[in-house]
Amino acid sequence: METEEIARGWAGALANPDDYYDLSAPDCKVWHSSDNKWMATKDAIDAVKAHGGLPTARNTSYTLTEKGFIVQATLTLRETTVHIVQVATVNDGKVVSIEEYIGPEMDIAV
DSSP states (O other), X not given: OOHHHXXXXXXXXXXXXXXXXXXXEEEEEEEXXXXXEEEEHHHHHHHHHHTTOOOOOEEEXXXXXXXEEXXXXXXXXXXXXXXXXXXXXXXXXXXXXXXXXXXXXXXXXX
């Protein structure tokens, strides 16, 4: 599978997290900025499903990089708008690692 096809699928998997299984290597790890921890992709997907899935993503886009791709999206979690950036590393047609940066939208004007 080509990297662009993987990136497009990864962005679309925000609506159906089970799709991540086909796009990820069996030993793929996910890191979240919200807790600064790495976890197995299966554990991350199970956690999402245990919370009822992900809310509808908006403004979803992807950009190809030398080592994989970046997905950006906006979601509303518990009445808070959050922006996510997922930095993916691809090897042999599968995602081997994901770093997910999660930032709440807030007024930081001083």
